[in-house]
Amino acid sequence: MAWKNRSPLQMCRLLVVISFLPSKTTSSVLTVNGKAENYTLETQPGVYESLECTVHNHTGDEELLWYREKDRIDLKPINKINSSSVCVSSISEDDNGVSFTCKLQSDQTVSISVVLNVTYPPSLSGDNFRTAEEDSDVDLVCSVKSNPQAQMMWYKNNSALVLEKSRHRIQQTRESFQLSITKVKKSDQGTYSCIASSPLKIETMDFQLVVSDKSTPVPTEAIIAACVVVFLTLCFGLFARRERMMKLCIKKKDPDRDTAL
Numbered sequence: 001m002a003w004k005n006r007s008p009l010q011m012c013r014l015l016v017v018i019s020f021l022p023s024k025t026t027s028s029v030l031t032v033n034g035k036a037e038n039y040t041l042e043t044q045p046g047v048y049e050s051l052e053c054t055v056h057n058h059t060g061d062e063e064l065l066w067y068r069e070k071d072r073i074d075l076k077p078i079n080k081i082n083s084s085s086v087c088v089s090s091i092s093e094d095d096n097g098v099s100f101t102c103k104l105q106s107d108q109t110v111s112i113s114v115v116l117n118v119t120y121p122p123s124l125s126g127d128n129f130r131t132a133e134e135d136s137d138v139d140l141v142c143s144v145k146s147n148p149q150a151q152m153m154w155y156k157n158n159s160a161l162v163l164e165k166s167r168h169r170i171q172q173t174r175e176s177f178q179l180s181i182t183k184v185k186k187s188d189q190g191t192y193s194c195i196a197s198s199p200l201k202i203e204t205m206d207f208q209l210v211v212s213d214k215s216t217p218v219p220t221e222a223i224i225a226a227c228v229v230v231f232l233t234l235c236f237g238l239f240a241r242r243e244r245m246m247k248l249c250i251k252k253k254d255p256d257r258d259t260a261l
């Protein structure tokens with residue numbers, strides 16, 4: 001057999017040739033808003049964007065399909081042939097990175113995508129008043145939403161926070177910027193400012209840290225002893241009263257007994 005005589009390399013070449021044979025020759029091209037290539041659309045929250053997909057270099061009617069990520073978008077029949085528009089209404093921060101793809105129904109390998117880049121200035125939030133006992137550990141968590149990602153910094157009493165390696169730790173994720181202080185001291189008290197700098201805006205949020213006196217440790221053994229004493233006193237008291245109460249009952253019952261007899 002001819003197949004048997006082929007070396008693995010030849011087989012491989014053959015497969016490559018086969019896989020590159022076009023299933024159907026189309027020379028149609030798509031454009032979205034006049035662009036013939038995939039692109040990123042920079043936009044803002046609250047904005048409406050209209051995307052118009054058009055087929056070019058075609059012969060007959062060409063039906064178009066629109067997808068939001070992997071989901072087909074329902075299109076009116078009038079909005080399908082040769083050209084089709086979708087309106088992305090009231091864009092939100094969550095639409096960042098979402099793709100819209102237009103495909104040719106007759107050959108779905110012909111496609112063009114637009115990815116949304118929803119940009120917005122930093123917004124910060126968090127628990128901005130913290131009280132910590134001296135010697136305890138405290139975390140100041142500054143939550144941040146921003147696109148593009150903001151450069152984050154901590155300030156203390158209006159100057160850059162000097163980090164002490166042994167006591168300060170900063171952790172940053174896409175959505176939070178956290179300052180952890182171990183064994184807080186009185187001198188740690190003050191205003192900590194979480195500062196987010198993006199090309200769009202510089203945003204600041206102040207966190208107040210109050211360091212309270214270390215509460216004097218209460219000796220637990222003494223508390224237990226005191227509790228036992230109180231408990232026993234109560235028991236004895238009740239017991240004594242019970243005897244008296246029983247005596248009263250017996251006395252009360254006695255006259256009845258007299259009449260009954």
Ligand SMILES: *[C@@H]1O[C@H](CO)[C@@H](O)[C@H](O)[C@H]1NC(C)=O
Binds near residue numbers: 027028029057
């Ligand atoms: C239009 O189709 C012809 C042949 O069918 C092809 O040579 C040409 O490159 C196509 N034009 C575009 C813009 O793709």
Ligand SMILES: *[C@@H]1O[C@H](CO)[C@@H](O)[C@H](O)[C@H]1NC(C)=O
Binds near residue numbers: 111
């Ligand atoms: C857009 O990207 C997709 C997948 O990455 C690709 O299949 C398609 O051919 C691209 N379209 C254009 C017009 O570049």
Ligand SMILES: *[C@@H]1O[C@H](CO)[C@@H](O)[C@H](O)[C@H]1NC(C)=O
Binds near residue numbers: 058059
């Ligand atoms: C779509 O385009 C083709 C080729 O240009 C044309 O013959 C056809 O009438 C168009 N169809 C519609 C509904 O516009």
Ligand SMILES: *[C@@H]1O[C@H](CO)[C@@H](O)[C@H](O)[C@H]1NC(C)=O
Binds near residue numbers: 040042117118147148
């Ligand atoms: C989105 O746009 C911003 C502002 O132009 C840019 O800095 C950022 O890199 C863009 N992000 C992506 C994923 O394209």
Ligand SMILES: *[C@@H]1O[C@H](CO)[C@@H](O)[C@H](O)[C@H]1NC(C)=O
Binds near residue numbers: 157189190
């Ligand atoms: C920061 O300010 C607070 C109150 O205004 C003060 O108690 C604290 O000592 C100050 N800390 C530094 C390091 O200046």
